[in-house]
Amino acid sequence: MQHKLTTVACIIKLTTHFMQNHDKLKPMPVQIRENALLARIAAKVLRSPHMAIVMKRTIHLHNTCMKDFMQNRRWVRHELKHIEQFERYGTLRFVSKYLYYSMRHGYWNNPLEVEARAAEYDDSLLEKYQCTEPEHAELS
Numbered sequence: 001m002q003h004k005l006t007t008v009a010c011i012i013k014l015t016t017h018f019m020q021n022h023d024k025l026k027p028m029p030v031q032i033r034e035n036a037l038l039a040r041i042a043a044k045v046l047r048s049p050h051m052a053i054v055m056k057r058t059i060h061l062h063n064t065c066m067k068d069f070m071q072n073r074r075w076v077r078h079e080l081k082h083i084e085q086f087e088r089y090g091t092l093r094f095v096s097k098y099l100y101y102s103m104r105h106g107y108w109n110n111p112l113e114v115e116a117r118a119a120e121y122d123d124s125l126l127e128k129y130q131c132t133e134p135e136h137a138e139l140s
């Protein structure tokens, strides 16, 4: 009995190990969409000339191209943190939390924004996700 339990524990441990390694080897694809309507609306609301806004696994851009965006590593890491938050909470919970926090604390002090700003130097985000243009992302 003891032996069987140990075997089961070993299998679970190995499976977890391989799953974690698998995650590390295959970064999750993130789509980047240029000239996106959603980002244009957000830019207008927040009165910002340039805009990147995350919806699920897509980063929507306004008034900035993918090349310029990708060169701004701090900005990329910030938006990837929002992608991670989307995964953590799911779309409905993330969007409602984000709107609620924005109303309660304002944009700058929104805890989800505070967390994203704190992650702007976190290089592990660049390994965890792979940014691609929409047509490339559809192939993979």
Ligand SMILES: [Zn+2]
Pocket (backbone or CB within 6 Å): 078, 082, 113, 116
């Ligand atoms: Zn943000």
